[in-house]
Amino acid sequence: MSSFLPILAVFIGVIIARLIKYNANAIKLLLSFSGAFLLAITVFEFIPHVYKDYNKLVGVCTMLGILLQLFLEFLSKGAEHGHIHIDKSETNFPVLLFISLCLHSFLEGYPLHGHNHLLWGVAIHKVPIAIIISSFLLYSSLSRIKVFMFLIIFALMTPLGSLTQQYFTGLAKFNIYIEAVVIGILLHVSTTILFESSKNHQFNLSKVLAILVGVITAYFL
Template sequence: MSYILLIASVLLGSILVFVIKPSHKIVRLLLAFSGAYLLSVTILHLLPEVYAETTEYKTVGIFILIGIIIQSVLESFSKGAEHGHIHVHSDKKDFPTLLFVSLCLHAFSEGLPIHNSGDNLLWAIVVHKIPIAIVLTTFFIHSKYSKKITFIFLIAFAFMSPLGVLLGDKIAFFTIYASEITALIIGVFLHISTIILFESTENHKFNLKKFIAIIFGVLLTIFTL
């Protein structure tokens, strides 16, 4: 079921672009909700879980910090696509290989701890992927890439997280170092979700709709854990 949900989340986001063409404001609200949900799951579920499984608290903290640094490096290549900040070009250029590789690595890594962390993490990633898929599909359309390239990119992206789930369950290395890997992914999620939530709005004005989306994401996590 986890494989289907992860793939379907990307396909759903892409289909929404072609069917209803969500506005920029709607996408930002979806990102705010998904960021709040992802951050809440990370703090309320993943953090307690990873610390409960070890007495090496400092080591866990170090891996979390490494995860934050790794995500910072990946974003220098993906241009912030993980949190909806991808820059749309009006004219087609060479295939964005660095964007493709960095996003696939990110998607693969976030699938690794799902087998050990259960449905809470799975749904957080599913919710996160929908607006990201909307942003990616919009990017490819506006950059005038062919439908074939767009399809290949999105399908590859859709299968990366399921691949992470599969290898995280079957490969001994990932099961032996499950706590360390989860700590790394916690760092990744903290980086992405906080950027989504705490980015400045225009003229630093209070955005009520975004605030409501964030509160809804937090409350949904609290009442479903």
């Protein structure tokens, strides 16, 4: 399931982008829900799991995760939380965007095996991101082969991260520290989604409700 669900989430996002006219307001609400859900799952379950045997290095790794995500967003211009800037006339493959999204997806996939609630959080987060990325790529001047190669590899990176954790047993002694890095990444992405979900950081009622539903759903999951 940790391999299948993230792929399905990207597939759903691509299908929605192809079949339904892009609606920025609806996407922002979905982003707000997914960001709140992912943040709540991280706080309710993932942080207590990683920090149960706390040492200072775990905290350092969490900060490194935040800094790593800042660097990845420098490359992607914020695609991990719904911002994407691709010139529709662009014909060159967006290499930096591709590298950033793939590394982000690989790392967020690493702790998913055995953490089903976090798996759902990551999968739900992927749907609006896949919609946004697909909407821009599919209507750009990039060749369809390049676009589908981008989307297929992007979809596979999260399962690849999960499989790495399962089968590369030599990494087991570092799991707690890698997972702490992932906590930093998830905290940065999810809080950025919430704070940037509205213009001028102002929240209307629909966005507040979307966030509340995300948090409540995570709590009772």
